[in-house]
Amino acid sequence: MHHRTLFDGKVVEIATTMHSDPRGMLTAIQFGSYSFHPVRAFVVTAPQGTSRGGHAHRSGRQLLMQLSGEISIEFRYQKQVERMILTPVNRAILVESSVWARQTYEGENPAMIVFCDTEYDPESYVTAAGFD
Template identity: 40%
Template sequence: MPVDVPGFEGLVQWVPLPARADARGRLLPLEFGDLPFVPRRVFTVAEVPAGTVRGEHGHRTGQQLLVGLQGRIEILLRHGQREASTVLLPAEPGLLLQAGVWCRQTYAQAHSVLLVLASEPYDPASYIEDWA
């Protein structure tokens, strides 16, 4: 069951993911029918040097589910005057962002990998660059 991020009720939620691990490694199966939306676009961000900042935008429409696959990714969220920080780690819940939430990702460790599932196809016109 999704859990709201404090201060962002209804806008940002932690979504449990069915990760499984054993001596052979970690498996993260994602059944699209079990997600809060059916993804229309999926991408990864990888090979990012430590300390690099990415994102720094929101979307006017749609939803995104951010999943930390490797390393540590620090997240800054903004919506109007609200602001919150959190961290994405492997084998942790994914972070579901609703439309209108501005998000910055800081790749705190080299070799961090972010998986993004989006409810909408790529459209640069939907970007919100300024959160205010």
């Protein structure tokens, strides 16, 4: 299966598997395939049309996974700009440190879960997008 990558692999679309039966849907990710070892997670919900994020991290990686709605993401890295939309079909991406990202929440009840391989550190945030 081909996975979209951006910025020479700094952003990688992650494969998810979906299992459906009369009880509902189960969606899974295998972290080991990406040498990703999360130590924390958080869920973000936002009103439709709201933008969040707008920063990069000095260290650590984050895996972003769409839970509901659509999450439009603008990425910036070394003066390049790319965009990707997380949907029920294209659900998850792995983002390396130094990639700036801003998420816009669209659709019905938009929500995303974020897994991080580092503890929370407010000193790690970089808000400038490299275009100043």
